[in-house]
Amino acid sequence: MLGALAQAVERLPPARRWLVGLSGGLDSVVLLHGLAQLGGRVGSPGLRAVHVHHGLHARADAWAQHCQVLCDALEVPLDVVRVDARPHRGQSPEAAARHARYQALADQMAPGDALLTAHHRRDQAETLLLQLLRGAGPAGLSAMPRWQPHGSGWHGRPLLDMDRPMLEAHARENGLVWVEDDSNGDLGLDRNLLRHEVMPRLRQRWPSLDTTLARAAGLQAEAQELLAERAREDLQTLRGEAAGTLSIPAIRALRRPRQRNALREWWREKGLPAPNQNRLEALLQQIRDVGPDSGLLVTWPGAEVRGYRDSLHAMAPLPLLDPASVWSWDGIRDLALPELGITLSAQEMLRLHGLEPALLEPPLTVRLRRGGETCRLRGQTRILKKLFQEAGIPPWERDRIPLIHAGDRLAVVWGLWCCDLPAGAGRR
Numbered sequence: 408m409l410g411a412l413a414q415a416v417e418r419l420p421p422a423r424r425w426l427v428g429l430s431g432g433l434d435s436v437v438l439l440h441g442l443a444q445l446g447g448r449v450g451s452p453g454l455r456a457v458h459v460h461h462g463l464h465a466r467a468d469a470w471a472q473h474c475q476v477l478c479d480a481l482e483v484p485l486d487v488v489r490v491d492a493r494p495h496r497g498q499s500p501e502a503a504a505r506h507a508r509y510q511a512l513a514d515q516m517a518p519g520d521a522l523l524t525a526h527h528r529r530d531q532a533e534t535l536l537l538q539l540l541r542g543a544g545p546a547g548l549s550a551m552p553r554w555q556p557h558g559s560g561w562h563g564r565p566l567l568d569m570d571r572p573m574l575e576a577h578a579r580e581n582g583l584v585w586v587e588d589d590s591n592g593d594l595g596l597d598r599n600l601l602r603h604e605v606m607p608r609l610r611q612r613w614p615s616l617d618t619t620l621a622r623a624a625g626l627q628a629e630a631q632e633l634l635a636e637r638a639r640e641d642l643q644t645l646r647g648e649a650a651g652t653l654s655i656p657a658i659r660a661l662r663r664p665r666q667r668n669a670l671r672e673w674w675r676e677k678g679l680p681a682p683n684q685n686r687l688e689a690l691l692q693q694i695r696d697v698g699p700d701s702g703l704l705v706t707w708p709g710a711e712v713r714g715y716r717d718s719l720h721a722m723a724p725l726p727l728l729d730p731a732s733v734w735s736w737d738g739i740r741d742l743a744l745p746e747l748g749i750t751l752s753a754q755e756m757l758r759l760h761g762l763e764p765a766l767l768e769p770p771l772t773v774r775l776r777r778g779g780e781t782c783r784l785r786g787q788t789r790i791l792k793k794l795f796q797e798a799g800i801p802p803w804e805r806d807r808i809p810l811i812h813a814g815d816r817l818a819v820v821w822g823l824w825c826c827d828l829p830a831g832a833g834r835r
């Protein structure tokens with residue numbers, strides 16, 4: 408096992424430090440033990456273990472304690488991180504725990520760190536089958552890569568080419584002790600049903616099932632890489648006018664499979680979840696049918712796509728805002744507006760607008776657009792809506808732009824215009 412592990416880690420990118428995700432189960436105990444044994448080699452990165460305490464199981468404290476005993480014996484530092492793994496509406500408890508776990512593990516990573524988990528070949532085979540049963544395409548059927556970017560570094564799986572019996576043998580030979588999670592026996596969970604009932608039956612007939620399925624996953628990963636390459640090429644020609652947008656007419660000119668392929672890559676690059684098949688088809692239909700400015704909008708959990716003029720915009724769902732919101736600003740200290748994703752500062756005001764906010768007529772208030780606002784530009788009074796239209800600002804952005812008022816006058820449309828001020832006021 409150690410020889411295979413040494414080879415596997417040599418194929419991983421360099422790292423300053425390895426953080427091992429230690430559940431206390433057999434797989435991660437073997438991984439940590441193996442890495443600790445290799446640790447004496449010249450040039451090995453520093454080693455640290457992280458145990459995520461989900462607080463969900465009656466024995467959760469005992470698992471954390473078990474990890475501590477093991478790490479003390481191996482002289483590997485351990486961090487026990489507690490997380491809130493309560494599921495959101497519509498989320499399964501397993502998905503919530505998994506999400507909280509990977510977030511907590513990513514939070515522990517410093518630049519140059521690598522997260523290592525103990526997924527092995529059987530996990531890979533199960534993942535492929537689960538994805539197949541969900542109707543996944545090549546991206547899902549690629550299952551788990553040997554490594555991928557994660558947090559501020561990367562996430563590697565050095566046991567991915569190893570069989571479970573090899574890990575068990577290593578544990579036996581070294582007298583390792585591990586904990587069993589009794590939820591692993593719950594056949595109500597899809598993965599457990601596959602693991603305990605379906606795969607053993609398949610393995611009787613096809614003894615090298617795990618290797619064969621892992622090979623199929625590798626072939627899918629290769630096909631997916633080519634699709635992603637094609638998508639990246641297509642995205643170059645699809646770029647819309649505004650940064651990060653796509654041109655609707657250019658998308659229309661592609662055949663449907665290429666449209667789908669390019670859009671999936673676009674969401675992936677933006678870190679947004681892809682929609683399910685129904686939502687994707689609804690979007691493609693709107694792309695085909697809507698005219699400019701007819702309000703293309705398709706939403707799904709975690710993302711929304713909107714059309715404005717000829718461009719397609721994708722974003723995380725916009726939080727609802729109260730148009731009556733008013734913030735007061737002293738024009739000196741930074742004013743964070745998290746609902747708008749903006750922080751106002753005197754320095755930024757000077758940079759963007761050449762204005763010293765503290766010199767504006769007090770009190771300074773920040774408001775949102777309610778309709779009917781005007782701004783004097785170069786001596787001419789203009790309706791704000793018209794200015795937004797001329798500048799091509801999409802409607803959903805217009806309502807989120809801070810409007811800084813000096814007394815009762817609109818003085819600054821943040822990032823865009825500085826409305827005419829009485830001679831000399833506020834300007835440096």
Ligand SMILES: Nc1ncnc2c1ncn2[C@@H]1O[C@H](COP(=O)(O)OP(=O)(O)OP(=O)(O)O)[C@@H](O)[C@H]1O
Pocket residue numbers: 427428429430434435457458459460461505508523524525526530
């Ligand atoms: N509580 C935990 N704390 C730290 N690391 C963990 C914890 N649970 C699991 N891990 C790491 O994640 C690996 C996979 O664990 P497990 O198979 O239970 O995950 P899963 O829920 O099936 O999801 P996935 O396989 O997608 O991570 C483990 O081998 C271990 O390295």
